[in-house]
Structures are given as structure tokens and as C-alpha cells.
Amino acid sequence: MQPFCSEKHYPNEYHYNTKPMKTFFTLILVLAPIFVGAQCCPYVNNIEIIPAVPTSLDDVKIVTTVTTPNQGMFLSSNHTINGNTINIEACYFSGMLTATQTYYDTLDIGVLSPGIIDINFVAYQSTDTATCNYMDTMSMQESFTVLDNTNSLSDVESEVGRIYPNPNHGTFSIELPNHLTATHVQITDLSGKILQRMPFSDQIEANVQSGIYLIELFENEKILGYQRMIVR
Numbered sequence: 001m002q003p004f005c006s007e008k009h010y011p012n013e014y015h016y017n018t019k020p021m022k023t024f025f026t027l028i029l030v031l032a033p034i035f036v037g038a039q040c041c042p043y044v045n046n047i048e049i050i051p052a053v054p055t056s057l058d059d060v061k062i063v064t065t066v067t068t069p070n071q072g073m074f075l076s077s078n079h080t081i082n083g084n085t086i087n088i089e090a091c092y093f094s095g096m097l098t099a100t101q102t103y104y105d106t107l108d109i110g111v112l113s114p115g116i117i118d119i120n121f122v123a124y125q126s127t128d129t130a131t132c133n134y135m136d137t138m139s140m141q142e143s144f145t146v147l148d149n150t151n152s153l154s155d156v157e158s159e160v161g162r163i164y165p166n167p168n169h170g171t172f173s174i175e176l177p178n179h180l181t182a183t184h185v186q187i188t189d190l191s192g193k194i195l196q197r198m199p200f201s202d203q204i205e206a207n208v209q210s211g212i213y214l215i216e217l218f219e220n221e222k223i224l225g226y227q228r229m230i231v232r
Contacts, residue, residue, distance in 0.1 A: 020135050028072045042092050042125045044140040045102070049192040053214060053226075055147045060109040064088065066123050068191030073131055074103045084117050091124040093131035114148040116186075116194070145193035145216060147223055162216055167230035168205045175190070181229040182224060185202070186216040205229060 032204055045065040054060045065079075072095030079088040090105055119142045124134035162175040174181055182200040187208065189195060195208055206213070216226040 008169060033051075039069065041069060041136060041138050042094075042123050043069070044121065044123050044138050047119060047121055047140060047142045049142075049144045052190050052192045053145070053188075054112065054192070056114045057153055058146075062086070062088065062107045062109055062119065064105045064107070064121060064123075065102060066089060066090065066092060066105070067100050068092050068095055068125065069100055071097040071099050071101045072130065074105065074211055075126060075129070077105050077107065079109070081112075084113075084115055085120045089122045090121075091134060092128050093129045093156065094116065094125045094127060096133070097174075097181065111144045114146050114223065116143055116145055118143050143189060143194045143219065145186065147225065147226070148219070163227050163229060166227075167232050170205070170208060171203065171232050172215075172229065173203050174200070174215075176200075176217075180224060181219055182217045183220055184218050186218060188213070188214045188216065 031222060034085055042064065045067055046063075046196065048063040048065070050061040053059055062079075072093035075091040075093055077088065077090035079086060081087075086109065088107065090101065095101070120139070121141070122137055122139045125136045125138075126132045126134045145198070164173055164175070174185065175181070184197060184199050185201075185204055186207055187196040188196060190212060195213070196206065200217070204209060204215075206229075210231050213229050214226050215229050217224040
């Protein structure tokens with residue numbers, strides 16, 4: 001504890017000398033951010049899918065971004081795939097120096113079957129650098145779509161039907177040819193994150209801000225095609 005106390009204190013003065021008490025409170029103030037930080041997190045900032053809209057032939061990678069409240073270190077990570085669910089666990093040493101530190105971990109998931117993939121990510125904060133002796137956790141869930149390669153290059157407007165108007169202000173219609181049946185519509189951003197999923201109808205209300213999105217049409221779990229749409 002010497003680094004926090006530069007004063008010399010003599011036993012015969014402890015009834016009168018207030019400097020030890022001041023030093024004690026100074027010590028509390030110095031250590032307080034460390035203890036407060038130890039009660040939290042780590043902070044899970046983001047989950048990124050690479051490529052943003054993967055197909056059934058792509059080698060999928062998942063990048064997790066995590067911040068510790070103190071300067072610690074990345075310890076380990078692992079993942080398992082159970083059907084259409086990817087479970088990811090990662091552990092980080094909480095650290096002692098009160099300065100945040102951000103870590104990027106890239107996981108090579110490999111080729112996935114077409115459909116909707118759910119990600120369950122749990123980040124552990126450890127008090128030990130040798131093993132993951134965790135004291136706190138934080139989690140994040142994401143979903144993305146893997147396109148069937150036979151349809152991945154097809155544009156809904158040219159191959160499957162027509163989406164109009166485009167651009168629009170969030171309200172649009174979908175016209176399909178008679179030989180196709182769609183059961184639901186999915187709206188994703190360009191990173192692959194699913195924003196809305198709803199039953200198919202002739203007119204869709206997109207609850208999104210201005211930007212560029214992918215409109216995906218499904219027949220049950222089979223994707224029929226997609227098109228980029230601009231919302232003003």
C-alpha cells in the first residue's frame with residue numbers, strides 16, 4: 001500500500017495526527033473507481049457479421065467488440081453451433097488501472113446452412129489472469145440471415161416480383177407473380193442485423209430510420225430473394 005501513502009506516521013502521535021486519516025480517505029478515493037469498475041460488465045459493444053449478407057457458400061466470420069472498465073486483458077473465447085444457434089463465450093481480465101480498454105475478437109464460424117441464424121454471446125469478467133474466475137457477465141443476442149446461394153444473386157424486383165415505391169418513406173408494396181407464395185417479410189440493415197420480421201402482405205410498414213435496407217421475402221424458412229431499398 002506504500003504507493004498511496006508518502007507520509008511517515010509515528011505511533012506516539014496517532015491520537016493527534018490527522019494525516020493518517022486523510023491518507024486513509026485518499027486511499028479509498030483512489031481505489032473506489034477500481035472497485036466500482038469491478039462490479040460491472042464487461043461492456044458488450046457490438047457483434048459484426050462478415051460478410052454482412054452471407055450466402056450458403058461463404059466462410060462466415062463473427063467479430064465481437066468488448067470493453068473492460070479497467071485496463072485488463074483478453075483471456076479466451078470459444079463457440080459452439082447447435083442447429084441455427086451460435087453460442088459464443090469470451091472471458092476478460094478486469095484489470096486494475098482505471099482506463100477502459102476495447103478488444104476485438106474474430107471467430108471463424110465457417111459455412112452455414114441457409115436460414116435465420118441466432119447468436120447468443122456472453123462475455124465474462126474475471127478477477128484472475130490464469131483462469132476465467134468470473135465475477136460478472138454481460139450478454140447480447142443478434143440474428144442474421146444466410147442466403148441460399150441459388151437465390152443469393154437474385155434481385156427480388158427482377159427475379160421474384162416487384163417492390164415499390166423505391167425509394168420510399170417507410171411504406172411500400174410487394175407484388176409477386178402468381179406462381180410464388182411468400183409467407184413473411186424480413187427487413188435487415190446492411191450489416192445483416194434483422195430489424196423487423198412480419199407476415200407477408202401487399203403493403204408493408206417499415207419502422208426504420210432513413211437509410212438503405214435489405215427487404216427479404218421468405219416462403220417459410222426458404223428465402224425467395226431480396227432487394228435493397230432506400231428509406232428517406
